Amino acid sequence: MSKKSMKLAIGQLIIGGMLILPPAIAADTVAMADTVVMAEDNGSESVDRGEEEIDEYDIGTPAVGIMALIMVLFLLVLVGVGLAIGVFIFLVISGLAFLGILSASAVVGVYQKSSRQGIKTFLLLSCTLAGAASGAVILYVLNRVVHWVSEGYSLGIGAATGLVAGVLISQGLFFVGERAYQYLKLRLKQ
Structure with a gap:
């Protein structure tokens, strides 16, 4: 893989430096987590997406x-x-x-x-x-x-x-x- 970053969606895995995409999730889907993992040839690195925490029990306003x-x-x-x-x-x-x-x-x-x-x-x-x-x-x-x-x-x-x-x-x-x-x-x- 090249050094340019890729957006990962929920449910995508990186195993041994290889990106595994489930068939139902598109590669351009924006991740909902705080940190998005970037795939590279020699390993992986993390990029911070923001300070906002996502609460799974949050029902809104x-x-x-x-x-x-x-x-x-x-x-x-x-x-x-x-x-x-x-x-x-x-x-x-x-x-x-x-x-x-x-x-x-x-x-x-x-x-x-x-x-x-x-x-x-x-x-x-x-x-x-x-x-x-x-x-x-x-x-x-x-x-x-x-x-x-x-x-x-x-x-x-x-x-x-x-x-x-x-x-x-x-x-x-x-x-x-x-x-x-x-x-x-x-x-x-x-």
């Missing part, structure tokens, strides 16, 4: 940092609003389901002219709904840990199992409640 902070805060507020809306919708749907179960139980009790049938319907509907939801969630979480079946199957199997368990639990609760009512009725008569 303070305005850019302030804008980034404002954007992060704005996104956090949006996430909070989204969570609040989701919780509100969940509570509204849960309330409507509860009112539906309660009104259906009242209608059955009035139609059958028996408060016993209304209570039995209430227990049956509420326990099956709660059982199906909890069974689906529990089996989904267990499936994520153990990997038994696919996610869709785990939700379906969990909901079906919870539905059956809810029916059995509602029948058991009704039986225990009826026996307790009869026992208390006899005790209060004496």
Whole structure:
């Protein structure tokens, strides 16, 4: 190589006095470092390009940092609003389901002219709904840990199992409640 200086770009190497250029970097690209290495036949020398240090964590002016902070805060507020809306919708749907179960139980009790049938319907509907939801969630979480079946199957199997368990639990609760009512009725008569 001649004694005239060459500009080196980031990623170029000098090995044994020979300049190695990567194919993607042009030789006339200006180096971003403080010092540019000059290639010569008999060795290499350094030329100082200036006193300015380049910080790899420098994000520019303070305005850019302030804008980034404002954007992060704005996104956090949006996430909070989204969570609040989701919780509100969940509570509204849960309330409507509860009112539906309660009104259906009242209608059955009035139609059958028996408060016993209304209570039995209430227990049956509420326990099956709660059982199906909890069974689906529990089996989904267990499936994520153990990997038994696919996610869709785990939700379906969990909901079906919870539905059956809810029916059995509602029948058991009704039986225990009826026996307790009869026992208390006899005790209060004496």
